[in-house]
Amino acid sequence: MELRDEIKQLVEQKKDEFFAVSDKIWGYAETRFEEFQSAACIEAALEKEGFTVKKDLADMKTAFIGEYGQGKPVIGILGEYDALYGLSQQAGVAEPKPVTEGGKGHGCGHNILGASALAAAVAVKDYLKAHGIPGTVRYYGCPGEESGSGKAYMARAGLFRDVDVALTCHPSYENSITGYNFLATLQVCFKFHGKSAHAGACPHLGRSALDAVELMNVGANFLREHVIQEARIHYAITNSGGSSPNVVQSEAAVLYQIRTPQLPQANDIYKRVVKIAQGAALMTETQLEVVFDRGSSNIIPNRHLEKLAHDCMMEYGPEPITEEDLAFAQKIEDSLVGSDRTYSQDILDMIYGPVKGKELGKLIAGKLIMDTVYPYTPTETPIAASTDVGDVSWNVPVVQVLTNCYANNTPNHSWQQVAQGKSPLAHKGLLLAGKTMALAAVRLMQEPELVKGIRDEFKERMQGREYVCPIPPEVKPAPHR
Ligand SMILES: [Zn+2]
The missing domain is CATH 3.30.70.360 (Alpha-Beta Plaits)
Structure with a gap:
């Protein structure tokens, strides 16, 4: 069987397990450094799959690492699972309706993110087990991405130092590889x-x-x-x-x-x-x-790794869209007002400028749900947003895979994202991210020249610089200050 098909099969055979994890974390909706149930849920899933799990890392009770395999290369897969304040919202409802008034909600889809990373890590483990090849896969349980910089504390504690390549993902309204920088x-x-x-x-x-x-x-x-x-x-x-x-x-x-x-x-x-x-x-x-x-730090991009991730995503392409997906997307579209309806184009314009931005925008314009994958388009321009993935990128080459989990133009950190967080479309995006990262990880384990190209570029971009954590040494992670 071809590698791409084998990975697809490995991810899909346990999909119900991954959907259950994502949906449970959606329900827990825990915020920075207090993701106790969410972390426990993924830890338990990893232990059940035969991973060795180390908990309570870098002064964070909800940070953990699950490891499987032996020897080089070490591939890290980063998962998040924290929610946002004030975004409680019922699932599957296309109007603002909180579960709890003023409560918390997964307005950035980190429930899906954590489960996608789990899907990838488990598929890589199953592949290693089936073929008896060397290589280590690590699930990094990274808490407090939202206003917490959990990964910066993990980087400060040296937890990424022996990793060769890292992969992560984020739910989106588009299928793409982030070839741009963050602030x-x-x-x-x-x-x-x-x-x-x-x-x-x-x-x-x-x-x-x-x-x-x-x-x-x-x-x-x-x-x-x-x-x-x-x-x-x-x-x-x-x-x-x-x-x-x-x-x-x-x-x-x-x-x-x-x-x-x-x-x-x-x-x-x-x-x-x-x-x-x-x-x-x-x-x-x-x-x-x-x-x-x-x-958190800016991103050190890695074009070799981005290109690999894009090739892997193209092996699977967009997941099929159903009438049911479109019907719900229409309701979400109807709930967006004014300039919210051009959100996806505005972001493209911000990153790529109006000419290239409009050209890319043709692939998504007028669509309720994106039905393609953006061509790989690297740029040195940063998006006006930040992520603690930046801190990982100063220690190990890392790439972010975006997959389509939401209707076009769904803004980040909105009730509309929470409402779509358990939908069939979100589950399909979860699988696409899982397959893309798993295929990339297995290819890295089997094609040493890929790792070499990525590591050489990393060395070149670092120009001898060392990572300096932006957080002063005396500052410890805390839920509130
Ligand atoms: Zn996020």
Whole structure:
């Protein structure tokens, strides 16, 4: 039997097991570093399949590694399983309807991601077992991707050091290989401590922490004109000091996120933002506390590996689309308003510019569900988003496979993604990602020249640079700060 067919068979014979894992994790909907049931679910599946599982890694109870096989090469397959706050939504319902008001939901499809990686790892294990060939497959259970940078802590702990090549995936509304870069990011909380007072009777006795937050934000907004064009500075007031205007707010906090193409650029802007915070504290006579939250690195791309992943995806192509898939996609499309309906084209334009972007967009324009695979289109331009896969990419060559799990134009981090997270289309995307990664992994184990080409490119791109974790050594992973 041809390799592609054997891998397909190995993934599909256990598909119900993988769908069950994905659907259970969808239901658990646990957020950063508290994915206890979700991690346990994948750990149990790996143990049942004969993997040796090491748990509680890099100061994270929900980080784990499942390993099978012996010797080189070591192929890492990265899985995620964390959800998002405030995105509770019923499955299969095309209007906003939370399961729990204000609850959590899988608005980035990491339930599918974790199960796709499981499907790939199990298929590779079954292949190794059937053919008795050398090679090691590792499932990396990576918690807290959303605002947690779990992989950066794992990279800081050296967990990727002996891996030859890593593969991962992400659910999407398209089938493609990410041949573009992601931005480095730093997230830091600025807490101001002041003094409360009756705002009417004795305002002169109060020192307002909320004033400090507001003045800091004014300063940061003026800073925007004097940073590099590609930088992004976001903030959220996480503590406004309460809801009483007649009390001088003694405590307030604002969470900043800085994104740039390269990590040193983010560090430079961060230092300037700290100065602005110090200025705000000086002006308001409040005390400033800077609490570093998380950071992740930009991606070091690897064209040899991206090309291999694309070749593997082309072996399977899009999974068949049914009338049922289209009917639900139509309802989702109807729920999108205005510019949301051009989301997929806007992202293409952002990455590839309007000319190339429009050319690629012809493959998806006017379709409810993408029914093809984008041609492999590498570019050095980053997408204005960040991922902790970046930190892995500084340690080992890694590629991200995107598969079609949602209706066209479904935005990331939306209730529409949660609603589609257990659909037949999502399950098909899960299988396509699993097959693509499993085929790539087995080919890497059987064709040493592929690994060599990928590793040579990695060495060339690193230019002798060493990975420096963006998170200071004293900062440990935490669910909240
Ligand atoms: Zn995601």
